Amino acid sequence: MANTAFAPNNAVVKSAVDTAGFVPEVWSDEIVAAYKKNLVAANLIKKMNFKGKKGDKVYFPAPSRGSASAKTATDAVTLIAAGGTALSVSIDKHFEYSRLIEDLAEVQAMSSLRRFYTDDAGYALATQLDTDVIRLGRLSQGGNWNGSAATFAYGNGYIGGDGATAFDATANSNTGNETALTDEGIRRAIQRLDDQDVPMDGRFLIVPPVARNTLMGLARFTEQAFTGESGNGNTIRNGQIGDIYGIKVYVSTNADTATTSDTGDTNPRVCLMAHPEFGVLVEQLGVRVQTQYKQEYLATLLTADTLYGVGELRDTSAVALVIPG
Secondary structure (H helix, E strand, O other), rough: OOOOOOOOOOHOOOOOOOOOOOOHHHHHHHHHHHHHHHHHHOOOOEEEEEOOOOOHHHHHHEEOOOOOOOOOOOOOOOOOOOOOOEEEEEEOOEEEEEEEEEEEHHHHHHHHHHHHHHHHHHHHHHHHHHHHHHHHOOOOOOOOOOOHHHHHOOOOOEEOOOOOOOOOOOHHHHOOOOHHHOHHHHHHHHHHHOOOOOOOOEEEEEHHHHHHHHHHOOOHHHHHHOOOOOOOOOOHOOOOEEEEEEEEEEEEOOOOEEOOOOOOOOOOEEEEEHHHHHEEEEEEEEEEEEEEHHHOOOEEEEEEEEEEEEEEOOOOOOOEEOOOO
């Protein structure tokens, strides 16, 4: 029988060097604030608030498109048969962040050190959620994922250099064939969305910091980003770093890394161009912060957790571009 006793071993925060002044209410507020601050992808897609409701799966109707019919004089109109499917999203992602803070540390630590742990908790949970959303985008354009990290790492997507060549993690002696983001690659990704009648309004591009560096060297990006063509003035001033061809561009360290044991040590990163309704985020439990005093350790256990699910709604409304890390 597995040993389920609480045994923190070396995971306990046991000195003033490790922690900060500990006030549960303050920690809760600051963790939630840090979580919200670090979210990028999760703020851009369709959301469904499922908080306080029971169940582990949500169904969304997905009716098929109809077409116009020619009207013949004196004839009845042509009825369009109902069609489509019901898409389901499983609420199966439960992640937590925990620290055990000894009384000695709580009493002696400087209050300024608290900021690290609250920021770290919020960042860790936000990173996990954002990563799941971007991974979801890699399923678009016909990609498949059976739930295993290894299978997903090969994933679906195109190389950033041309937006046309499929990403292959086993190419070049298993280091992958990813190439740096280019204007051509961005334009080809836009065309993929256009070809599938994806609405223009609301499209976004999420890139990792390494791609931002590349974008700063593209005249097409800097011309539009600094002239404020998005209607918000100079877009460099807010979380959105600019726009290109009318598509808002966001930078996020949470952008997914396409790695497996077979892809060497290049750690290719994933850029995602998508429409907000390519997928949905179902939140059943927002970030919750709980504390419990553990007398046997003379310490306080702090845990922040969240429960959610992500699911694909429109298979052709997102394009993943894989670039070198």
